[in-house]
Amino acid sequence: MSEVLARSKTSLRWRLGPVWSLANLLLIVYLVTLATSFLGESIQVQLQFALVNLVIVVALQMFIGTSGVLSFGHIAFVAVGAWTVGLLTIEPDLKRSLLSDMFPFLFDVQAPWLVAVFIGGAVGGLLALVVSPFLMRLNGLQAGIATFALLGVVTQVLTYWSSIGPRSGQSMVGIPDVLTLQTTMFFALGAIVLAWLFQRTKPARLLRAAREDGIAAAASGINIVSQRIIAFAVSGIVAGVAGGLFALTNRVLQASQLGIELTFVTLAMLVLGGMLSLSGAVIGALVFSLIDVGLVQLQSGVDLGSFIVSLPQGVRPIILGLILVGFLIFRSSGLTGGREIVWPFRPQRTALPGVPVKNE
Amino acid sequence: MNQFIQSLVDAISGGAILGLAALSIGLVFGVIRLANFAQGEIITASAYTLIFTWQFGWFISIPLSIVVAIALSLLMEFAVFSRMRTATPATLLIASFGLSFLLQRVYELLFTNTVQTAPVASGLAQSIDVGGVRIQMLSVVTIILAGALLYGLTMFLTKSSLGLQLQAAAADFRTARLIGISASRVIGLSFALSGVLAAAVAFVSTVQTGAVGPTFGVPIVILALVGAVIGGIDKLSGALAGGFLVGFATSMLASWLPQDFSNFRDAYVFGLVILVLLFRPSGLLIKGRGVART
């Protein structure tokens, strides 16, 4: 009798744990947003950017964390999503005068911003879907290089092809100011929920199994490539949406903002938090942004009573870089160690269905 | 026709330089499975050295640039990569990516974003007349330099004990240790050699542009890395060939692409890369379609 009870207790925690971790994450994001609403305009703006980055990192985690395959190219999907939203939300007259080299039909296409964001997501997902049959066959290093090349292609095209955007050196301006911090938060919460749901789908479970042991997975008949394509496409959609949010937050777009530097920042966030878990993506994005905000404050000088502490210009990215490299050396599993946050329950190795609990 | 020969020489020279850069990446990868993104920053450091010390004479400046390259290379190994022996190649790639980013910002802090200039070996920047064709002297020097370095490296690898040990370690690291080959010595050697090659690349690139900024080495290493992978980063000959191919193609495209498309040159190269990886994931020079040891 007690054995049955014991078993059902375990299975209750097994079932409750994942939901609890989701609730934890949503709560954390909500509380952080709430807290900053008392802290003044500039902090709120920085939080908005941080939330956009959070969505990107969640998209990254959906693919990299699940499949174990590296992708340097997700910012390409962010970029096309941002571009789409930019083109759809800028006033036609503004487009005609500033982006004069574009294809004529692009002058008149318009969409309400919310619709535009989802279209941006669709475009991101479509691009991911189109390239994935080719890229998803590759492992490790080659995948990194190939996705990096993809980013290179997209960046070059967006920079120079003035038929779909501004001329090189110029920016896309005039994106309307319609996105509030609150709405961004809802998008972030939605992305987290979506990622959480995705974790539970069959493709995600199969990919995690394949990540643990690729040969056994292939021998069991799992078509790894098709599962990866699904994960890549779905994460491409989320990345595209993030791009749309970026466009609406920044309100000015230039291809150079959506390239290697953003790739570095988002990867750093993911590594910091822990690549293998959704909690890692969320925590990593928030902690990194927090440190960044702190560094910005330090740069402008912090009054500690008897003296002022201030960071010289240019040290900030170095500190962030040191954090990334430091974590990769000393704690490559990140702050969360690849585990989900199930406080107040004790953390298990993983709280995900389909992954056996490993002894370490 | 003359224009074709000119562009051909330039392309061979461009290929030679990128081949050396790719080789420097392949040397380290062969031993510890690290594709070092930060190789670009070694090139930049060497270039900065040339710029700042050229005034003291080439016999000081050039050796110093080589020393700086080797020193920085060894420092990277000691400070970062030696602590990551059990990491997967993909994780190492992220680490080198992060290190590269970090160093670029350090250069920005130390030397500002403004490019530094100096008339390094300006005598080489002229053209000479060979049978009616105007050829860049620098291109000729580059080809000779690359050839000499390759010859020297090949002799070292095949004839000296240390060179053989390096080959053995690259082929089968575990067995190499079991027969007494010192892991740290071989790894240090690969980093040092890769530094020497980086210095050569830095020299040619600096003479070519005459100006160095914090991101000097970035475009070079991107193409070199990409070239090494498509040539087959597992083998030194593969990395060299891949780098040469990418350098050659980039140069030819620069010479012959019509004006409207020239901006997309890099996009074409990247597209080519993706295509090659599609059909030959292990690299062009590796026979069969096997997946590389990554």
Add this chain to the structure above:
Amino acid sequence: MPTHEIGLVVENLCVSYAGVPAVRGVNLEVKAGEAIGLIGPNGAGKSSTLLGIMGATARTGTVRINGNDVTGLPPEKVVRQGVAIVPEGRHIFAELTVLDNLRLGLVGRREKTGIPEAFVDVFTLFPILEEFQGRKAGLLSGGQQQQLAIGRSLMANPDIILLDEPSLGLSPTAVDTVFEALDVVRKAGKAVLIVEQRAEFTIAFSDKTFVLHDGLITLTLGPDDANNVDALTKAYFG
């Protein structure tokens, strides 16, 4: 001050992989001029024992080479104490020539003298290596590669030689050649430790054979036990 004892002494060697023990307290000793066999079923821990001795995997216990404690030393330093290993599967460097493979064996050699003689000795032992010295090692047959692997280890002039399944994948004739050479090596005064799956052969050849079962030595056999079916069955099936 104890005399400089040539030989291998292993005390309470333990090796585990990710928490799973493979070797659970092995004690053995190999003296100069002796050949000791180590047999047992698959997964018994035979390879792990050899790798543990070489320091190639984390281990606890004491390993003494010629009286010197080598605990904690990495493989490249253990080699320089006077021990060489011929790994399972031979692991010769396929892209390099036979001669270069032999040259690499010199890296672990303690003395810088006697090198030409070392080549002569190896070529006398394995004439085929002299014939194929310029050929790429990957082109040799399995048996020839095994000869090369042994020759490579001999170039280091070790006092102790460890062999991991030298007969694996070899034809009977090739096995004969290998063990004839090992006999010469034993008679030359080296200490030889052979890990094998072929029980009868090893028991007949070695001065003493230990049976390893599930990480522990369970039985000791002598050459006379080679035809003793009962002892063999007990050795393998417990």
